[in-house]
Amino acid sequence: MVLDQEVSKPIVAWRDVRKVYPSGLAALDGVTLEANAGEVLAILGTSGSGKTTLLKLVNRLFEPSSGTIEVRGKPTSDWDPIALRLSIGYVIQDVGLMPHLDILANVGLVLKLLGHPKPDREQRSQEVLKQVGLEPSRFAGLRPHQLSGGQRQRVGVARALAANPDLILMDEPFGALDPITRREIQAEFRDLQRRLKTTVIIVTHDIREACHIADRLALVDAGKLVQVGRAADFHDKPASDFVKSFFADAEAVVLESPR
């Protein structure tokens, strides 16, 4: 029994988390949620629902007004913010690559912050570049502005993977890409994640993306958690009319698109 609990211990757990901004706006209103080791958890919601806030509480870009967030069993308030962030991969919509560094240095940035020597960094960076489908001999020396949007986001994913973290946070990672590139990267990313078994928490407003990539979905609306479960649960047993309407649009799209 004890052993069982140890195994299923969540890697991230939000416990009754509230977040009120100084303006008085309540972004989160008592959310309790867990992300399990090795799974892809998608946090879904419309803009302004609080889904990004939920994500940024994990690596202490935001602090909760009340409640706790535990990462690997330890409350975030007990983590040194720098050590916490270095241990978590982070991917954002507009990538945020360093424009003054070449691609290899961008990928190896976290390793550099962790103090790895240069030869190790470069070797590891070339490895991850290959994993995300970018040929190092062609891309390593380029600057971010010389890459396409899709290539840049692949570099962003490589950067998050470089230090081999057990957790990656992704904030609308593929939202700025054209539909074809997006589907391609989603598929590749899903395969990569299956191989690496890294826990991924991904924030998105795109239900198709969520269904495609995630093991479990968490739907947030107006700062409250509406429903958590597998994609099928949302379809079969919607918790409310809001869930139903949210998915109705998606299904139309899913049914229309040839798969």
Add this chain to the structure above:
Amino acid sequence: MNEWLTLAWSQRSELASATLVHLSLVLESIVLAILIGVPLGVLATRRKSAERFVLGLANIFQTIPSLALLGFLLILFGGTIGKLPALTALVVYALLPIIKNTILGIQGLDPNVAEAAVGLGMTPWQRLTLVELPLAVPVLLGGIRIATVSAVGMATIAASIGAGGLGTYIFRGVSLSDPRLILLGAIPAAGLALLCDSLIGLAERRLDPTKGSGSRRNRWVIGALVIALFALVLGENLSSRTGPGKIVIGSKDGTEMILIGQMLAELVEARTDLKVDRKFNLGGSLVCYNALKDGGLDAYVEYTGTALAAILKEPPQNDPKAVYDRVKAECERRDGVAVLDPLGFENTFAIVMRAKQARDLGLKKISDLQRHQGRLRTGFGPEFMSRADGYDGLMKAYGLSFTERPRELDRNLLYQAVAQETLDVAAGDSTDGRIASLDLVVLDDDRHYFPPYEALVFANLASLNRHPALREALSLLSGKIDADKMRLLNYEVDGKRREPAEVAHEFLLLNKFLE
């Protein structure tokens, strides 16, 4: 034009060293301003309150008129003239654009890059050094460019407090009413400004850290250029260091003070084994006197009346002997300044007009002005306007009150202004060669208002005691130059546009002071 080029060519080595001094003033002040301004700019981006304070302060600094700032710094540094106050003033002015652009550069950071930097786990220091500052370089260079170009212009004013540079020519040109000399300083200064502008502009484009290829080579080229510049500046500083046994002869702004300054310098060089540094065209009595007290100057020419009013701040007296005794006793006792025997001429204030106008109106004496005070336009130098024996006293002594408020302008511009009929009446110096050369007349001081202004040498007492031969050399001219001689000498420079050094040398030869 040809004549000007000949003049420029004859001055080439002096001009080159003035340019070098100028450049080194500018570079040193910019480096200091970067060292101070960039951290302040960074601080301002960290706290809103710091930003308001830092920018507010830099803005206020920027609005202080340059001459006022120099004057203030002279007081702050206890009368030290030369490089230190000049450098400080240049740094003060360079700060604003550097601080502003540091802030702009850092705040202009792509928010996604900023978020990534935090999210990946950079410490604040790593964010600053690995991301914010490298990416702010082009904007920062823009600020450095603005600061450098304006420092090149501003540094010309530094000559007025003895820091040298190209401004020396400009001030000399203004005080001698010689546009050729002004151009000799102004043209290289403008060239220097353009050169700095284009070089830093080039660096701005080449050093954009986001443009990848070839930037490593660019960095080497620019690095080499920077090192070469600093080698130049270092060389200039080493060569100009005042060694022991170096005597500094100064002068205020004005032909005859420069002429006698040149004579004194030459005599010291000829009669002693001391080396002489010439710092002419310094700002005024207080600049020179404080420098003398402080040891920054060893000798300059002063007038008894000026010393009594401007230095001792005592009411004017009319007895020349009493004034001389009072000045000699007080300056020696109070400030350790030696007052040598009078040179033999007096340079009192003189109320001047165009000869033709004076004839037409039948004006001969100052008291005659009363009849015409309704339509005469007057102008005076700032010193005259503020001294006890200046404007106010003159008005009272002669019962004058001009309808039109007097114009206040640089003493050296007054003669031209009268000659060109911008003004009718001005206060000049009685020995000024321009009175003759511009066809002006001196109105008779029929009520003996102006106190005596006997010319004499002021010297640093400690230096005289250290070098007995110096006292001897500086005393050689005492009693040897009367007012007629002085006016003639002044005319050689002001009227005939000859070099003061040449005229001074000729005088010394003719009068057997030199072989």
